[in-house]
Amino acid sequence: MALPPLVEPAASLTPEEMQRYSRHLIIPEVGLTGQLRLKNAKALVIGAGGLGSPAMLYLAAAGVGTIGIIDDDVVEASNLQRQVIHGVGDLGRSKAQSARDSILELNPGTAVVLHETRLDSANALDIFSRYDVILDGTDNFATRYLVNDAAAILGKPYVWGSILRFDGQVSVFWDRYGPNYRDLYPEAPPAGSVPSCAEGGVLGVLCAQIGSVMVNEAIKLITGIGTTLLGRVLIFNALHMSWRELKVRKDPSGEPITELADYEAFCGVGPAPVVDTEHTVGAAELARLLRSKADGGEDFELIDVREPGEYEIVSIPGATLLPKGRILSGEAVAELPRDKELILHCKSGARSAEVLQDLLDRGFTRLRHLDGGILAWVRDVEPEKPVY
Numbered sequence: 001m002a003l004p005p006l007v008e009p010a011a012s013l014t015p016e017e018m019q020r021y022s023r024h025l026i027i028p029e030v031g032l033t034g035q036l037r038l039k040n041a042k043a044l045v046i047g048a049g050g051l052g053s054p055a056m057l058y059l060a061a062a063g064v065g066t067i068g069i070i071d072d073d074v075v076e077a078s079n080l081q082r083q084v085i086h087g088v089g090d091l092g093r094s095k096a097q098s099a100r101d102s103i104l105e106l107n108p109g110t111a112v113v114l115h116e117t118r119l120d121s122a123n124a125l126d127i128f129s130r131y132d133v134i135l136d137g138t139d140n141f142a143t144r145y146l147v148n149d150a151a152a153i154l155g156k157p158y159v160w161g162s163i164l165r166f167d168g169q170v171s172v173f174w175d176r177y178g179p180n181y182r183d184l185y186p187e188a189p190p191a192g193s194v195p196s197c198a199e200g201g202v203l204g205v206l207c208a209q210i211g212s213v214m215v216n217e218a219i220k221l222i223t224g225i226g227t228t229l230l231g232r233v234l235i236f237n238a239l240h241m242s243w244r245e246l247k248v249r250k251d252p253s254g255e256p257i258t259e260l261a262d263y264e265a266f267c268g269v270g271p272a273p274v275v276d277t278e279h280t281v282g283a284a285e286l287a288r289l290l291r292s293k294a295d296g297g298e299d300f301e302l303i304d305v306r307e308p309g310e311y312e313i314v315s316i317p318g319a320t321l322l323p324k325g326r327i328l329s330g331e332a333v334a335e336l337p338r339d340k341e342l343i344l345h346c347k348s349g350a351r352s353a354e355v356l357q358d359l360l361d362r363g364f365t366r367l368r369h370l371d372g373g374i375l376a377w378v379r380d381v382e383p384e385k386p387v388y
Contacts, residue, residue, distance in 0.1 A: 003177060005224030006132045006157070009036030010065070017109065021063050034223040035063060041222045044068040044131040046119060046147060048095040050202060051137030051161045053085035054211035055218075056099055059135075060107040062219055067103060068113040068131055071095045078388055082204035119143060121260040124150040133218050134158035137211070139196055141188045142263040148173060148181035152257040157230075159217045161210045163202050164195070166239040168210035171248070172217050172229040175257065179231055179250045186251070188267040195325070199351075201309050206238050273357040281343060281368045283380040289343075290318055300341040305355045306374075310347065314385045316377055324351045328358055338364060345370035345377070347388075 013021070013035060024030045024038075041064050045052045048071040059067055075083075075090045075098055083095075090098040100112040115127055119138075128134060128150050136147045136158055144160070151158045152175035160181065162169045173180045213234065220226040233246040281289070286302075293299060304311055304319040311321045324346070326332035336342060342364065344352040352369040359367055370376065378385045 003174075003221065003224060003228060003230070005037055006222050007037050007040045007042075009033050010040040012036070013039065017063070020107075024063070029225045030223060034225065037223050038063045038219065039065045041133070042066040042068065042131045043218055043222075044070065044128065044134045045137065046070045046134065046143070047137040047139075048083070048085065048099040049073075049079065049137060049139070050082045050163060050197065050204075050207035051211045051214065052099070052135070053083045054208045055135050055137060055161075055214050056103055057085060057106060058212060058215040059218065060103045060110045062215065063107070064110065064218075064222070066111040066113060066131075068115060068127070069096045069099055070115040070117065070119050070127065071099070072116055072118050082202060082207045084208070119146065121146060121263070124260065125154065128154050128156055131156070133221050135214050135218055136160045137214070139163075140267075141185075141194075142267045144181060145188065145266060146260065146263045149257050149260055151175070152180050153259070157221050159214045159221075159229075161214045163206050163210055164197060164200055166203050166206065166237055168206050168236040168238070169233055170210050170213045170217070170229065170236075171233040172221070174230055177230060179248045180257070182257075183251050183254060184233065184248050186254075190268060195307060198347075199307050199310070201307075203238055206236075209236060209238065273353045275353045275356060275369060275371075279356060279368050280371045282371055283376040286316075286343065286345075286370055286377070287381045290316075293318075298341075300343055301337060303336070303342055303344050303355075305344055305346050305351050310388070313388050314374060314378065316345065316374060319345065324355055327355050333359075333362060336364070341366040341368065343368050343370065346373045348373040348375055 021035050024035050025032055043059050043064050045056050045067060048069055056067055073095050075086045075093050075095055077091060079086060085102045086098045094116060096114045096116045100114060103110055103112050117123060124146055134151055134156060138144060147158060155176050157172060157174035160171050160173060217229055220228050231248055233248055235244050302316060302319045304315060304321045305324040305327060307323050322332045344355050346352040349372050356367050356369045375387060378387050
């Protein structure tokens, strides 16, 4: 269906803007009126990460007048493989501030508004109400449902993108005119069943491929041209270089969205399990236990619950890889011995604590996990090894 343009045109373009956007102005479907709508538009980008990086750069390049950024994180070295809005000189800086500087370097005429906070049910409606269109590049389901519901309550359209490894998805949701995210995913997947990019990895260039499609959709929504992805999900496989499309229809029996909810509870995400000292071992103590085991001391199994790609980057000698998902699903439980102690570890301790609690519930009794994970191991025992 034809959708109305989101914003009214601005009053005029300056001579400098006429020159800057001349390649837009000579496109009949965009023209002067379309460029004036872009100048008057306010776009909110959630996350200055993999998808947000190319999205913000191309929104600014296209002449979107105001760009809001929600992000409370800082730039890390592992971000630079895909988050192209940041550079080496930005390491340790606020991602929002780093992104702002890159946007203004590209287009000084863009107004950049920073929201250096975590998006939640308390602030979403207030922040969203200030913008015409939202671009959601987050990587967790709780935030995606929050974005969907806040946009639906306010009658705002939003462009959604998702990436993992070689696969990307992108769509437009606008509850006023068509389906919303809950029509595509009525229920969240079980907690822990879908790895994050930090756990499963992502091909860096995939962010540009999906992020640029997101901006393409935002431009069409702002200007009212073309046919948007409302009611369609575009699915991309970078490994096979293939695109396919799924149709999405509004669920006629779906309940109207009238208020925000507890999204972590909806997605089955609770606070990280608290592990008592009886079930915890420090890095230095684990190193001592491994030396003792090699000398014929007490036997135990060291279980690495990370993903295979993480294991290839850095591992603890003698660890057996059994990813968290295989254990929580029950698939790999039979591979775990019950006649000796198990010591679990992950990257930071959160996943191993979750697995430890699951195994306690299954009747395992001799369990501990590495406090601080392999990050603590590298810091305290093998500092020559890489971190990620």
